[in-house]
Amino acid sequence: MVNLNYEINSNTNAIIGLGKTSKVIEAEKEIEISMPPTDIIRYSCEYFGSTFEGRVKSAQKMLGMKYKLPVIIEETREIIFFPIKSYTNINVCWISLNNITHYEEYENKSKIYFRTGQPQIMDISLESLENQILRASKLLLILKSRKTTKF
Numbered sequence: 715m716v717n718l719n720y721e722i723n724s725n726t727n728a729i730i731g732l733g734k735t736s737k738v739i740e741a742e743k744e745i746e747i748s749m750p751p752t753d754i755i756r757y758s759c760e761y762f763g764s765t766f767e768g769r770v771k772s773a774q775k776m777l778g779m780k781y782k783l784p785v786i787i788e789e790t791r792e793i794i795f796f797p798i799k800s801y802t803n804i805n806v807c808w809i810s811l812n813n814i815t816h817y818e819e820y821e822n823k824s825k826i827y828f829r830t831g832q833p834q835i836m837d838i839s840l841e842s843l844e845n846q847i848l849r850a851s852k853l854l855l856i857l858k859s860r861k862t863t864k865f
Contacts, residue, residue, distance in 0.1 A: 719747075719749070719757060720738055720745065720747045720749070720754050720757070720758075721757070721758050721761045721762075722754065722755070722758040722787050722788075722793060722795065722810075723740075723793075724791055724793065724812070725740045725741040725742070725813075726738060726739075726740055726793075726810055726813075727739045727740060727741065727809070727810050727813045727828040727829075727830070727832075727834070728807060728808065728809050728810065728826075728828075728834055728836075729747075729751040729754050729755070729795070729807065729808040730751070730807045731750060731751045731803070731804055731805035731806050731807060732746075732805070733750075733804055733805065734748070734749075734750055734804070735747060735748050735749070735750070736749060736750060736751045736754055738754070739828075739832075739834060741813075741828070741829065741830045742830070750804050750806075751801075751806050751807065751808050752766075752797075752801045752802070752806060752808075754808075755785060755787070755795060755801070755808055758787050758788075759785065759787060762787060762788040766785065769785045769786055769787075770783055770785060772786075773785060773786070773853055776853060776856045777849060777852060777853060777856075779849065781800070782796070782797050782798075782799070782800060782801070782846065782849075783796075783797075783849070784796035784797075784811065784846070784849050784850035784853050786853065786857060789857060789861075792812060792854060792857065792858070793810070793812060794810070794811045794812065794850050794853060794854055794857075795808040795809060795810055795811070795850075796808065796809055796811060796846045796847070796849065796850040797809075797846070798836055798837070798838040798842070798843070798846060799838070807836055807837075807838075809826065809836070809846075810828075811847065811850040811851065811854060813828045813829050813830075814826055814827070814828060814847070815827050815828065815829055815831075817840070817843060817847075818840070819839075819840040820835055822839065823835055823836060823837050823838065823839070824836050824838050824839065824840050824843040826843070
């Protein structure tokens with residue numbers, strides 16, 4: 715069964731691009747969505763009260779970078795996703811920073827383990843994955859520091 719819309723939530727581990735559709739990997743299930751991955755990210759940003767473009771622009775300012783930026787989907791639950799290639803690529807995969815427990819190199823790719831223990835092999839080098847995790851972690855730290863700053 716293919717769903718038309720999907721809101722990212724705390725159980726969403728990854729969104730894998732399959733052309734014009736996506737496979738969403740949650741803690742307990744996989745769902746096919748009839749939207750490309752970045753459209754799911756865009757829809758979820760709007761669902762939680764912002765725009766994808768606004769999220770990207772703020773990440774650019776906070777991180778001082780322009781490409782393959784992580785995106786804050788929802789602030790209060792600190793849901794942050796990062797792409798493993800350009801988000802304009804229809805087969806991009808987006809990964810939840812919050813749900814990764816560990817990762818390792820696997821045949822020139824990366825094997826990512828999520829909180830549920832399930833591994834997912836992604837077509838990204840370990841070095842690139844670590845760089846993306848570092849960017850997303852930096853964004854999370856900035857978000858946390860701003861939440862605790864008193865005026």
